[in-house]
Amino acid sequence: MTDKPLCVPNGFRFGGVIAGIKKSGKPDISLIVGDQPLVAAGVYTTNQIVAAPVVWCRRNTPSQSVRAVIANSGNANACTGEQGDADTAEMCQRVADALGCDASDVLVMSTGVIGNLLPMEKVRSGIDDVLQKLDTGVDAFVSAAQAIMTTDKSRKTCSRQLQIADQTITITAMAKGAGMIAPNMATMLSVVTTDAKLTPEQATRLLKQAADGSYNRVSVDGHASTNDTLLLLASGQVGELLSGKDETTFANCLNELCVEIARELVADGEGATHWMKICVSGAQCDRDAELIARTVGASPLVKTAITGADPNWGRIVSAVGYAGPPIEPTKTCLTLCGVLIYENGRPLPYDAASLSKTMSQSPEVLVELIVGSGSGAGVHWASDLTTTYVTFNSEYTT
Amino acid sequence: MTDKPLCVPNGFRFGGVIAGIKKSGKPDISLIVGDQPLVAAGVYTTNQIVAAPVVWCRRNTPSQSVRAVIANSGNANACTGEQGDADTAEMCQRVADALGCDASDVLVMSTGVIGNLLPMEKVRSGIDDVLQKLDTGVDAFVSAAQAIMTTDKSRKTCSRQLQIADQTITITAMAKGAGMIAPNMATMLSVVTTDAKLTPEQATRLLKQAADGSYNRVSVDGHASTNDTLLLLASGQVGELLSGKDETTFANCLNELCVEIARELVADGEGATHWMKICVSGAQCDRDAELIARTVGASPLVKTAITGADPNWGRIVSAVGYAGPPIEPTKTCLTLCGVLIYENGRPLPYDAASLSKTMSQSPEVLVELIVGSGSGAGVHWASDLTTTYVTFNSEYTT
Known part of the structure; x- marks a missing residue:
């Protein structure tokens, strides 16, 4: 799938940088920013032990005023007590200060080892760095997608375009996940971006439906993670508010895209050959x-x-x-x-x-x-x- | 545990032979015979796909007239349709004919690969052979225990003795199991023999209680088998019918023995190091x-x-x-x-x-x-x- 051409929806900028959180020296801070407030919906892990960033996102979605998603890999910020909550809040506040919005309009995802406190000095400078690197276009999207990878062998990205009322709507997803993959929405990090126009309620409904037929139907090791988060961000820059037959067309396209990326998670299961x-x-x-x-x-x-x-x-x-x-x-x-x-x-x-x-x-x-x-x-x-x-x-x- | 001395209860004879069912050429037909009719209770797999021998044993326990348990390894006789049921019945009938009892007084266990029909020619000659090799004593018991092993690295046998009213009661178990080990009584083959005197209802109650705290608390791979069978055989040759405090003493001893042998199953889990x-x-x-x-x-x-x-x-x-x-x-x-x-x-x-x-x-x-x-x-x-x-x-x- 990564061989197919990616298209990036209108209304977003992306970036990914190396902050030094991962020992490997690979990219580990990822940022997605909306040019305007975004409609955002989320589906989260069903694990009762939830990481600080999941608690934060649950509280702040659905929303019609999201400006950004900040993510780090290399550390899950899970089982980290009050300090973990404070670190999550600080990550969002730092992005919000730069964008001139409220911290609650910044969503956050973390993935990696459970139980260690985030190395906040590295996280802070990584955030400052990625804010300078934001760009539109495929290369920037790919940078952001690479910075959420952990044990993944291959990058998981996927695009679909559909015509609605003579307008081209783009849906493009990034995901990470190779281990701790279990059904029942506890599978990975994934962000689906689109320039379609949706209400927060509509986004939530369509995302849940898509997750049920895709991310919730895959498993690698049956171990449900503490961090898993699927977000749908809609910039609303193309076309009118979707309804009726157009909504169905969009929903089918979203479902297909989610099935495709969920299958990629399984195909890239840790060590998997089949x-x-x-x-x-x-x-x-x-x-x-x-x-x-x-x-x-x-x-x-x-x-x-x-x-x-x-x-x-x-x-x-x-x-x-x-x-x-x-x-x-x-x-x-x-x-x-x-x-x-x-x-x-x-x-x-x-x-x-x-x-x-x-x-x-x-x-x-x-x-x-x-x-x-x-x-x-x-x-x-x-x-x-x-x-x-x-x-x-x-x-x-x- | 196999280093500890085994004691064999009174009233039983045992045998194990090579019938050629296993490609490895290791022992694969096992027989336990009671000198007199035995009280017998069983606990069986909870899998809905059950092997022919489990169907047979469920139908014929609890009982106070069991004369023998015939077992084979190397083939599970599971998912084998009507032919599998007929083969199970023929195994029991052959033993019954030799002992002069009813086929329904012979219990049967099979373990090995699922889905192949039993090589009945080899099974028949193995049964005829083992009937000639029956003996009392530890060596015979060990022969029978070895002939039910499949992927086990080590033989699982365990003895306990207890004094009740100046009499020495012996409880001795054999078990096999290293893979397809899951909790909820779907774990293995095991036969517990004792010379205590029990009613069929008492034997059933005490066996279920012991299984709940032992065999049902262990797992290797979480895959519940189609064949698993735990039998308690009581010859009643020592002491009076157990009741009250004596029954409790016996039950505690049985529980301990089952925990010990269940732990051995896990310790010998396929490839396990810890x-x-x-x-x-x-x-x-x-x-x-x-x-x-x-x-x-x-x-x-x-x-x-x-x-x-x-x-x-x-x-x-x-x-x-x-x-x-x-x-x-x-x-x-x-x-x-x-x-x-x-x-x-x-x-x-x-x-x-x-x-x-x-x-x-x-x-x-x-x-x-x-x-x-x-x-x-x-x-x-x-x-x-x-x-x-x-x-x-x-x-x-x-």
């Missing part, structure tokens, strides 16, 4: 189908079978059985990469070597399950589990 | 505390931190936050290997190098969490996650 697309049907309701798909995607035994291109399908079927929602064992069927191998509770003969070859050659392994005769259906994307994930995460801070 | 003992208190109820402890133990990020002897405690605290049960973030405290590092929502200074050294040197890493001011408490044991687990499970069948 991902699964797990489609469950025949459940008693959609919620049950999703929970079953999620449970299959979370099983370390299923994940390692995918890693090894091993059609060890009993692991998949047994995960369906312990997911929780009621299933009908004698109506349960599994199709793996298009090959039906378990039908109505009975194993079918299949060519294991050929199926293994198909699994190893495709980055996406399609897992299709029928679990009964109900009408519930759902889909989930999950990464595989490799020795690289384990090595990486057993050596992360020490 | 295990965690996670103690949660201050929850709103015991059930909540257990769920929190289990969630911490299931997080791949927590597991890999333990593998790396990395006191990356933010991963532990954030897992508490997404477990589900209500917690009080500002009253949350974490003590790792005896060192208080997070108190009432605030990080404390600590010597990370020293703590890392302690973590690396102890096989058991003690994780103590206070999550609020409630009275709920619970404990869970979980293995760490190593590259060996991943390598092993991505190369298991292909």
